[in-house]
Amino acid sequence: MPNPIDAAARATPDPLARRIRGLSDRTIAWLFVAPTIFLLLAINIFPLIWTVRLSFTNYRANRPNEEVEFVGLRNYIRILTDDGIWANMQTTAHFLFWTLFFQVLIGFTLAWLINRKFKGNDLLTTLIVLPMMLSPAVVGNFWTFLYQPQIGLVNYMVELLTGTPASSFSMLGPGGYAPWSIIIVDTWMWTPFVMLICLAGLRSIPDYIYEAAEIDRASKWRQFWTLTVPMVLPFLMLAVLFRGIENFKMFDMVVLLTGGGPGNETLLASIDLKREAFEKWRTGYSSAYAIILFVTVFGLASIYVKALNKVKER
């Protein structure tokens, strides 16, 4: 039995609905989209335009009363001719290349193994994924403890496995290991990301394709290179795109692990940018720096997406 009071309540539209009832779909569409667009304009686009404007000035945020001069392209020219910044770009490229290399290699291998569908693979997949969901800052900070030369777990493990005395090297100190330390932590965190996407790719390949290959007596090796790899490639490329963009912007984990040091060995572009903007307070200069980084990542990503679409079409 429907309750008559309920029915009556349902029949009477509430005031908001009554007001909206007369609206056309088109109006509703705009009403629904507008707040989001407005928020993004206010907190993303407006600041970005402001950054562009600041990049042509010598403004310093810690001296708001000083007169601001327009300096034209001077900031840009300075940055593009600064050897230090090119060195940071190389550090960033080194970090990007090796993190992507290891994550693709290990991530794909893991996915390929998990796709054997052994017992308990679901549980292991869930456990493997945990590191990537955690706060990079909190975890990065804890890794400095794991990397302590005297007491840390990493050096102890190395001593246990290779016999190299634990206190004879320092992963975060001088000796050239620091760039690899950040690569190790990033690979530890983000390999599961590549793995999950590869796994989705592998699972999207229908069984009958392999059955057909089996009937054609194609060797397992041949099946792997002519079926598995090409079919997973678009997925893998997507994973690389995501990781590439993220690692180009990498800040939190590395800033807490090494802070860019020792010296400038792990000074990624975004950490350098933070120093220029919020420690040296060269606001105009660092705005130009920010724009250069943004254009670089946007440009590289656009070229890459074109390549990705070509692979997908094949």
Add this chain to the structure above:
Amino acid sequence: MTAYSITEPSGRSKLVAGLLVTLYTIVTLLPLVWIISTGFKSGPDSISYPPKVLFEPSLEGYVNLFTTRTRVAAEEFQNLPPPETWYDEIVRDQGMVIAGPSRFGERFLNSVIIGFGSTFLSIFLGTLAAYAFSRFKVPLKDDLLFFILSTRMMPPIAVAIPIYLMYRELGLSDTHLGMILLYTAVNISLAVWLLKGFIDEIPREYEEAALIDGYTRFQAFRKVVLPQAATGIASTAIFCLIFAWNEYAFAVLLTSGTAQTAPPFIPTIIGVGGQDWPAVAAGATIFLLPVMIFTILLRKHLLRGITFGAVRK
């Protein structure tokens, strides 16, 4: 799958794969196990070499996390009344007395307020926008969707400079509202893209039936689409929450006191001569545990969430 299939991996290859993946899992979980166990170590145990796997559990880290402590002169220390509570006792054992509560509670609460506030706002705005993009002909739809996504490519520091200046002008620096708005702006791209995917999967026929029954478009949205999209909305919300929870760059640049969240705070926990590792580990455990639980709950939608809905399985 048929009972007998030529593509089914052999028993031996399954075994080898299982062993290798188990090995990887053990290695990859070691740092997390280490965080959790260090939280229960005493100060000396945490820095002993070789690292201690077996140790006497202690709540020192947790007590130190929530308190500030001072050393008192030896003489005075002797004359103190006996410790009243178990945590007093733990602090006394370190040769100190409790001076007051630490800031961890406040920082954690800030993380909760800012996390939930921005998640709610992202989901609210995101659901509306996603519904419109999914169901209506919005002019320049693809461009707008791409625009929404592209805001995610910006390095946080690039927009942090003008946001810092803007917030300084508007009085939003170091406020909860400022951080909620900022995290909403960052998360909304994820929310719109994910939710659009989920809403696309709900057959239009349901709403059309409701419209024929005399519902207005708005009622159809509220009473038909929203309940159908509930799972999608919930998992999108968890993704937004995790992002806001973990965010560090904006938090460290734009907050210093009132609105500081836990990620910039935890690395600053120091004890005598450097970081107080058991306390850092205790803070990290409390902070990371909710995310681990959410990750396990989310596992079916994980892939979708991390790829902005590009891969749906």
